[in-house]
Amino acid sequence: xxxxxxxxxxxxxxxxxxxxxxxxxxTPSSGTRxxxxxxxxxxxxxxxxxxIRPSESADxxxxxxxxxxxxxxxxxxxx
Numbered sequence: 001x002x003x004x005x006x007x008x009x010x011x012x013x014x015x016x017x018x019x020x021x022x023x024x025x026x027t028p029s030s031g032t033r034x035x036x037x038x039x040x041x042x043x044x045x046x047x048x049x050x051x052i053r054p055s056e057s058a059d060x061x062x063x064x065x066x067x068x069x070x071x072x073x074x075x076x077x078x079x
Contacts, residue, residue, distance in 0.1 A: 018024065 020027075
């Protein structure tokens, strides 16, 4: 019984390898190209780095300042 299982698995692996290699024809992903995706790519030469002001950021810590207590409310769990 185990010999048949191993033989079937080897056959399935061989068929998968042949399918990936293109023996049964081209894969669906090798069809026509969609050029609109290339047009939508981000071009790094067009990006501009802009410094942010402290008023524009809420999560920038103040170095050397006092630590504020977070506003978290807790309650006991009921069973």
